[in-house]
Amino acid sequence: MIALQGITKSFKVARRTAGVRQAVKALFAREHTIVEALHNISFEISPGEIVGYIGPNGAGKSTTIKVMSGILVPDNGTCKILGYTPWQDRAAYVRNIGVVFGQRTQLWWDVPVIDSFGLLRDIYKIPGDVYRANLAMLTESLALTDIVQTPVRQLSLGQRMRCEIAASLLHDPKILFLDEPTIGLDAASKIAVRQFIKRINKERGVTVILTTHDMNDIEALADRILMIGKGTLLYDGTLNDLRSRFGSKRIVTVDYREHYEPVPIDGVTCLSWSPERAVYSMDIEVTPVASVIARLSEQVEVVDLEVGTTPVEELVLELYKEHRI
Numbered sequence: 001m002i003a004l005q006g007i008t009k010s011f012k013v014a015r016r017t018a019g020v021r022q023a024v025k026a027l028f029a030r031e032h033t034i035v036e037a038l039h040n041i042s043f044e045i046s047p048g049e050i051v052g053y054i055g056p057n058g059a060g061k062s063t064t065i066k067v068m069s070g071i072l073v074p075d076n077g078t079c080k081i082l083g084y085t086p087w088q089d090r091a092a093y094v095r096n097i098g099v100v101f102g103q104r105t106q107l108w109w110d111v112p113v114i115d116s117f118g119l120l121r122d123i124y125k126i127p128g129d130v131y132r133a134n135l136a137m138l139t140e141s142l143a144l145t146d147i148v149q150t151p152v153r154q155l156s157l158g159q160r161m162r163c164e165i166a167a168s169l170l171h172d173p174k175i176l177f178l179d180e181p182t183i184g185l186d187a188a189s190k191i192a193v194r195q196f197i198k199r200i201n202k203e204r205g206v207t208v209i210l211t212t213h214d215m216n217d218i219e220a221l222a223d224r225i226l227m228i229g230k231g232t233l234l235y236d237g238t239l240n241d242l243r244s245r246f247g248s249k250r251i252v253t254v255d256y257r258e259h260y261e262p263v264p265i266d267g268v269t270c271l272s273w274s275p276e277r278a279v280y281s282m283d284i285e286v287t288p289v290a291s292v293i294a295r296l297s298e299q300v301e302v303v304d305l306e307v308g309t310t311p312v313e314e315l316v317l318e319l320y321k322e323h324r325i
């Protein structure tokens, strides 16, 4: 359904050092540097998948989404999505995809949301019955009834994001690209957005490609993770694969009566320490949890204790470290 092969994209960025002299000099001879945003990116995605596309700031996530949605033309490589080359067959192609950029709006700022939806209906030539059915479904599941008459500029971020997602789905796309859809949202809005994404994937079979820095989005949604760093694809696998790579790691959180000195334990990393709570990380193949608890109990009066596996956030950080990004 989606196949990228050897995609490379560089940007020419103007370089100028500070100072009036340099500014004048730059008027005559502009200096440039080349930023390689994507280097030889290849992957395939099957229908119905939810793929989390992750990586640190500046890794190349948005650039990949822009190539896949036909906004940017790569320097090299091929990209076939539903049989289209996105930047060549753009008009026909965009009828099959929905795109949400969390930091930008696709809605008309000064008009009520429902009018933006009407404009999208005309642009995509959505048949009347399809439009009405989709609008009803989206209004109900994204709780839009009270906000569709409001101009976009008067909406809160969470309200706007629900409208953006609705707008991207009015024309029944087969693929949905979501670039940081939960950025800046409060906890309740994030959960609502995640539940909705899950639902349209399950009920309508929409394939979802999601970039995010929120690992809770990944944990809640992604069956598969693609990780990019400095423009290169570094990991392609499931969250469970990632977990099993660090499977013998455990996190022990201990609550105790006040104690101001961290308790050093051989083979164990103290992730955080406060007068009433400490968090330790260990490899149970080297240091069994029981010996850690025994050592702690000698030094502090334990009130509560929780043993967990490594949070997704930490797993991803381990991956970043492994690849030195």
Ligand SMILES: Nc1ncnc2c1ncn2[C@@H]1O[C@H](COP(=O)(O)OP(=O)(O)OP(=O)(O)O)[C@@H](O)[C@H]1O
Pocket: 011, 012, 013, 035, 036, 037, 055, 056, 057, 058, 059, 060, 061, 062, 063, 064
């Ligand atoms: N239009 C552009 N002109 C010049 N450089 C660009 C442009 N767009 C992206 N870049 C550069 O390409 C690299 C990748 O940027 P991109 O926006 O794809 O990263 P990202 O992974 O989406 O980052 P973030 O998580 O911060 O949004 C960065 O070094 C960025 O500065």
